[in-house]
């Protein structure tokens with residue numbers, strides 16, 4: 001009888017459903033999860049620092065989410081129409097999100113950013129969009145433009161990080177360096193008349209915005225008439241209940257949500273200023289600026305029920321103080337661990353997020369945060385995985401959840417020490433410290 005892992009290697013390309021890029025000996029099939037742990041078909045328990053790529057912020061199988069889903073299941077799972085669940089959820093999101101006067105649901109973050117970009121083009125009548133090099137906005141063509149270019153072209157040109165992309169996309173997608181307000185303003189001054197919108201991860205991957213960067217970006221777009229789109233798929237309900245808008249104090253024209261919003265079930269949402277969102281009204285179907293949106297499972301009542309339960313959990317007292325405190329604890333301890341080794345490294349992140357960047361300088365954008373030694377970073381990630389930390393070895397971003405605690409972070413740091421011992425030379429750092 002073939003094992004589940006052997007069967008998965010047979011039916012899935014590379015044995016996976018995307019992105020993990022595990023070698024066959026680490027191929028894994030998950031049986032169940034609880035809190036911040038999961039169990040594999042090989043009977044192994046793993047400490048989860050991926051948490052469904054950050055979608056399961058409450059923790060696996062959180063009783064409130066489970067109960068909400070179970071209750072909804074017996075009343076129907078999808079109507080492709082407004083339900084009491086999706087209506088109440090939309091009201092909750094609008095109350096939380098300063099940018100959202102009006103909202104629609106979809107089923108993923110990819111769809112949410114795609115609709116925001118489409119709305120920006122339709123509203124302004126302009127063809128181009130500006131993104132920041134190294135940012136991810138989902139699997140669509142713009143989302144993977146200059147995502148991880150090996151040889152980045154001169155700004156504002158982009159190069160696709162995927163094959164199979166519509167050739168026109170590179171021409172219509174411009175890139176700026178994250179955290180460089182001057183370079184961004186220059187690109188907007190030169191190309192702004194053609195730019196429909198600027199899409200930004202307010203916390204790009206794990207790179208925090210420099211003070212004033214998002215504000216400068218916002219004001220440069222007012223000068224050229226481009227919309228600002230916050231991709232809050234990661235930051236929404238994670239950095240604060242009001243997301244990056246609340247946390248960094250900048251209100252965009254449009255906003256995209258996913259991940260933590262659904263509490264682990266498939267859900268995306270996009271919203272913004274009323275006059276922009278009006279373009280999706282189907283009673284404007286025959287107008288030139290009508291924007292097509294349709295998502296069969298978007299806002300289905302099961303996902304909406306899970307999301308309402310998740311938002312109730314997030315609204316509890318102390319949640320964000322706890323998430324930030326835990327993130328700081330993890331990053332501080334990871335920094336201490338790394339300091340023992342003879343390797344240039346920085347720990348990036350904010351809120352309940354952390355990432356190791358093997359770089360010598362001060363990481364502030366894609367180019368300065370790229371690993372100086374990418375094979376080393378990969379070896380470390382695979383070593384961590386092999387030692388029982390479930391993470392995405394390609395992404396390297398670590399996600400904490402409300403189920404993690406300091407003990408889980410300590411356990412992670414212990415595994416990190418063992419993994420670093422296996423891939424690096426600690427003795428040289430000790431010698432250097434003595435000298």
Ligand SMILES: Cc1ncc(COP(=O)(O)O)c(C=O)c1O
Nearest residue numbers: 108109110136137138233234258
């Ligand atoms: C910032 C950001 N935007 C969009 C997406 C796409 O979301 P999804 O995978 O739900 O389509 C992701 C996914 O990782 C993301 O990190």
